[in-house]
Amino acid sequence: GESVGLHLPTLSVQEGDNSIINCAYSNSASDYFIWYKQESGKGPQFIIDIRSNMDKRQGQRVTVLLNKTVKHLSLQIAATQPGDSAVYFCAENSGGYQKVTFGTGTKLQVIP
């Protein structure tokens, strides 16, 4: 079936450096993508989203890039901080009913 997956299960980054978390998806009908952050003991929280008619979207310290040609999206976090340590999920929706499919998650560890 269709799936959304990540290249790296764990990413360790020095505090202050930039982080890049990657995600591959296989459903070519996906038209909406969301990144979530899950801290330990909590539910996932929305970070940023992007629609398929866009290539790039920026938020506060975060940027999402979408490459529809290779079905790949990435989350870039600028000046990574200890509070960014969490598991990050990409998720996709192919429209219609609210079926949001999550990728396998990447654990980001920030080294002080």
Place this chain on the structure above:
Amino acid sequence: DTAVSQTPKYLVTQMGNDKSIKCEQNLGHDTMYWYKQDSKKFLKIMFSYNNKELIINETVPNRFSPKSPDKAHLNLHINSLELGDSAVYFCASSQGVGKVSGANVLTFGAGSRLTVL
């Protein structure tokens, strides 16, 4: 005020028992969900309700029965619990259905960790 609240936060029970997890959202959202997160952090959708109507029912054993008394509540009842049901169950809600901007953004509860012994 907690936007999506679920109870209990922890639940430890024996195999074969029946248990329920409750969920309430005060966001005025139309759609609610149950997700299951396994030990490897994989999040899989189980059910989705829109205005009390079931719209998504993934391949979930019929021992799992969701109930939505109103659009602010979505409870999950599990019969004859099995070891494989041990997981963290997340309730979530979203504004609506379809391609309206922001409608697909999920707000999650803190999770209910179910341990079946």
